[in-house]
Amino acid sequence: MLRDAEFDAAGYVGAFESSLWLWVDRVDSAEELGFGIDHVLRGTRWFDFVRGVMLCSAQNIIKMTTFTRIPDEETPSISVDAARRLSKVDPMIYGGFMEHMGRCIYGGIYDPGNPLSDAHGYRTDVLGALRDLDIPVIRYPGGNFCATYHWQDGIGPKENRPARPELAWLGTETNEFGTDEFMHFLSVLSEGKEKRVEPYFCLNFGTGTLDEALAWVEYCNGTRNTYWANMRRKNGHEEPYNIKYWALGNEVWGPWQVEQMTAEDYAKKALQWSKALHLLDPTLQLVLCGETGLSPWDLTVLLPNIHHITMHSIHIYSTSNEHVPNAFAPLQAELAIQSAAHLIQIARIQAKIPPSVPVPTICFDEWNVWDPLRAPGEEGAEEKYTLSDALAVGIWLNVFIRQSKYVGMANIAQSVNVISPLMTSKDGISKQTTWWPLWLFSKYMRGWTIGCHVRGSAYEGGFEPRWIGSVVAGDGGASWLDVSAVVNEEGWVNLVVVNVSEEKSFETELKGVVEGEVEVYTITGANVKVANTQEKEEVGLEESKWDGKGKYTFGKHSVTMLRWATGEKVSEVQMSEGRRLDTRKLAWAGDRELEKS
Structure with a gap:
């Protein structure tokens, strides 16, 4: 995605013009926007306002951790300010993803008959490894798989379930593992945890119907004496599953999708489905199908749907055959997140949503290092990850920490075997290089993102995609030391430094470190x-x-975490998150309901 596109700030803004002009006539003056911002917008057209917002986004990227370039011969430094809390890190950024693709489900988490599997067919070694990651949420059942998946095929007695041709990855779906099996798997995975691993389901926006989607929600969440709720009870599950997160399709914009749609057609369909789903269950948190956050699609679908969604989904995979561009490729996600966040705000202004209503966040529900030519999806997409890929994953996770203000969920694609940090064989499991940064971040990088400033040398060579170079040019290039930091409730500071250089270790001054025992x-x-x-x-x-004294040397091609205690616990200021819109009332009352917010 966007791998081969040239990019600059003006071109980025220009890419939105075709979709923005569709909306210019809708809001032609600041007076129509209201909410006290007339003094900002008076005398401008809506189009000019949006264009200005997007230009600011493109010109002010990668600032959560600031960077000053210095000559190569000078000593680099990293300053950490534990008192400068920027935003809360949502633990949902450490989410997983399990799709009916390759060996993720069958032969991955579910392998009946294997000596390593329990009585339910779940691989116990996989369960143990996934528990170590402390995964808070898992997306299911896809992915591209969703576009032809009919959930009713996967419930009831297994001997009665039909096998179907699977069109996304050109396999055969036996339906031996379905909704009830997945929910039971999550209950087993959640054993011993304070909170359960949350399910996140994706609806079939390809061959599926609204009736089918409503039936699935009723089956999973229904409490009344109704057909599909009773069917769940008949299948042995008396209590509802209470599934909160539901995606309105997956990558519907893609030419590889069954029932690919235009942005306008998808926006209309998503709006009608959202209204119906919320009439059935107003507690649902719906996730809109975005593209990359850098596309006209994103704004087009957000504008009519902003009232009904909790999150906006974007997808990016990074890769390069060369080490340094491969490691730095995740920097494209930094711009994508900030761009999508600005588009969400634009849609809220267009819809006259007051600031008191909670703002939808970014759901980065597919991310990873993946080269589809090297590991084709139709062949199972089993990547063999290198240390270079581990550094890239470290930078991916640094991006999510730096952009924690905007990211409400992220799901690495995928959790087992398919472009995964965890691989299975009949005899056991192996943890790929990318497992270790994921484990390290999930265990320690929780709490609040804190301010950091890096002074050091920079890389100015080629990037993948190439436009990253123009985005980081304002800083003089990309810092060889990619940095993020958090402070947790116990007052521990956790600093991650990814040294991308293949040749040079950096002896670095560290400011803000408490002298004493530093865990490394x-x-x-x-x-x-x-x-x-x-x-x-x-x-x-x-x-x-490390004793925290003097300089610390970050070795070449490494991910390093330094942890130290400040001695002061961090208290969170409890603030009201505002009142969410009642979309059932909104469907009837429109602006009258908005005016009450």
């Missing part, structure tokens, strides 16, 4: 091309200590 976790290997196998682990996690 390092992920590295002999070179950037090494990979892990079940027989030999070339990349793992090394633990050590």
Whole structure:
């Protein structure tokens, strides 16, 4: 996605013009917008306002951790300010994704008859590994798979379930594993946890119907004496599953999709489905199908649907055959997140939604390093990840920490075997290089994003996609040391530094570190091309200590976490999140309901 496109700030804004002009006549003056911003917009057209917002977004990217370039011969420094809390990190950014694709479900989490599986067919070694990641939410059942999936095929006695041709990945779906099996798997995965692993279901916007979607919600969440709620009870599940998160389709914009749609057609369909779904269950948190956050599609679908959604989904995969562009490729997500966040605000202004109503967040529900030519989806997409890919995943996660103000959920694609950090064989599991940054972040990078400033040398060579170079040019290039930091409730500061350089270690001054015992976790290997196998682990996690005095050297091609206690617990100021719109009333009352907010 966007891998081969040239990009600059003006071109970025220009890309939106075709869709924006469709809306110019809708709001032609500031007076129509209301909510006290007339003094900002008076005398401008709506189009000019939107264009200005997007230009600001493009010109002010990658500022959550600030960077000053210095000559290569000078000593770099990292300043950490634990008192400068920028935003709360939502633990949902460590979400998983399980699609009926390749060996993710069958032969991954579900492998009946294998000696390593329990009585239900769940791989116990996989369950143990996934528990170590402390996954808060898992997306299911896809992915592209959703566009032809009919959930009724996967309930009831297994011997009565039909096998179907599967059109996304050109396989056969046996339907042996369906809604009830997935929910039971999550209950087993959640054993011993304070909170359950939340399910996040994706609706069939391809061959599926609204009736089918409503029936699925009723089956999962229904409490009344109705047909599909009773069917769930008949199948042995008396209590409702209470599934909160539902996606309104997946990548409907893509030419690979069954029933691909235009943005306008999808926007209309999503609006009608949202109204009906909320009439059935007003507690649902609906996720709109965005593209990359950098596309006219995103704004076109947001404008009519902003009242009804909790999150806006975007997808990006990063890759390059060269190490440095591969490691830095996730920086494209930084712009994508901020762009999508601005588009959400534009849609709220257009819809006259007052600031008191909670703002939808970004759901980055597919992200990872993936080259579909190297690991084709039709062949199971089993990537062999290198240390270079582990550094890229470290930067992906740094981006989510830096952009925690906007990201409400993120789901690595995928959790087992398919472009995954965790691989299975008949005899056991192996943890790929990318497992270790994911584990490290999930365990420690929780709490609040805090302010950091990096002074150091920078990379100015080629990027993938190429337009990243123009985005980071204002800082003089991309810092060799990619940084994020958090402080948790116990007052521990966790600083992650990804040194992308293949050749140079950086002796670095650290400001804000408390002298004493500093815990150190390092992920590295002999070179950037090494990979892990079940027989030999070339990349793992090394633990050590540092006294916090003097300079610290971040080794070449490494991910390093430094942890230290400030001695002061952090208290959270409880603030009202505002009142959500009652979309059932909104469907009838329109602006009258908005005026009450």
